[in-house]
Amino acid sequence: xxxxxxxxxxxxxxxxxxxxxxxxxxxxxxxxxxxxxxxxxxxxxxxxxxxxxxxxxxxxxxxxxxxxxxxxxxxxxxxxxxxxxxxxxxxxxxxxxxxxxxxxxxxxxxx
Amino acid sequence: xxxxxxxxxxxxxxxxxxxxxxxxxxxxxxxxxxxxxxxxxxxxxxxxxxxxxxxxxxxxxxxxxxxxxxxxxxxxxxxxxxxxxxxxxxxxxxxxxxxxxxxxxxxxxxxxx
Numbered sequence: 001x002x003x004x005x006x007x008x009x010x011x012x013x014x015x016x017x018x019x020x021x022x023x024x025x026x027x028x029x030x031x032x033x034x035x036x037x038x039x040x041x042x043x044x045x046x047x048x049x050x051x052x053x054x055x056x057x058x059x060x061x062x063x064x065x066x067x068x069x070x071x072x073x074x075x076x077x078x079x080x081x082x083x084x085x086x087x088x089x090x091x092x093x094x095x096x097x098x099x100x101x102x103x104x105x106x107x108x109x110x111x
Numbered sequence: 112x113x114x115x116x117x118x119x120x121x122x123x124x125x126x127x128x129x130x131x132x133x134x135x136x137x138x139x140x141x142x143x144x145x146x147x148x149x150x151x152x153x154x155x156x157x158x159x160x161x162x163x164x165x166x167x168x169x170x171x172x173x174x175x176x177x178x179x180x181x182x183x184x185x186x187x188x189x190x191x192x193x194x195x196x197x198x199x200x201x202x203x204x205x206x207x208x209x210x211x212x213x214x215x216x217x218x219x220x221x222x223x224x
Binding site: 031032034036041042043044045046049087089096097098099100101102103104 | 115142144146153154155156159161166167169201203205207209210212213214215216217218
C-alpha cells in the first residue's frame with residue numbers, strides 16, 4: 001500500500017537556526033514527489049517537484065532533495081515568515097493524477 | 112494570472128442536508144481534483160475530472176459526487192450530510208502533464224451540525 005510519513009510532526013526553530021524536515025515514502029512506483037507549504041486558512045502552495053533519486057531543487061531558503069526512500073526539505077537560516085505547515089505528497093506511476101499526502105510538519109520560527 | 116477560485120468560503124449545514132461546492136480552475140487547466148482535509152486524516156483524494164469525465168476516484172462513499180462543465184469549472188456535491196463530513200474541501204487544477212503540478216484553491220470550510 002502506498003504510504004507517506006512525515007517527521008517531525010511539529011518543529012520550533014529560532015530565527016536563523018537551520019534544520020531539515022523528513023518525508024519517507026513507500027510506493028509501488030514513483031512518478032513524482034511534491035512539496036507544498038500551507039498557511040492557516042489557506043490551500044497548499046506548490047513549492048517543488050522532484051522526479052528521481054539524487055535530484056535537488058532550491059528556492060530562497062528552501063532546498064529539497066530526493067533519495068529512493070525519502071525526501072528532505074532543508075531550511076537554511078529560517079525567518080518567522082517561513083512558519084507554516086509543510087506537506088509532502090507522492091504521485092505514482094499508475095497513470096492517475098492524484099497525490100498521496102503525508103500529514104505534514106508544522107514549523108514555527110521564533111524571532 | 113488568477114488562481115483557483117472556490118466558493119463559498121464557509122458553509123454551515125445540518126445533518127441530512129446536501130451541499131454543493133464550486134471550483135473555477137486556473138485558465139487553461141482542464142484537470143480539476145477535489146480533496147478533503149481534516150485534522151485527523153490530513154488531505155485525502157476524492158476524485159478528479161478531466162474533459163468533463165471522472166478519471167479517478169478515491170475511497171469515499173457514493174454520497175460524494177462531482178461533475179465538470181465544458182468550461183472546466185467543477186462542482187462537488189455531498190448528500191445526506193453527516194457530522195464527520197465537517198472538513199476543509201480543497202479543489203486543485205492542473206494541465207495534467209508531467210511538468211504541471213496541482214495548484215490548490217483556498218478551500219471551502221464545511222461545518223455540519
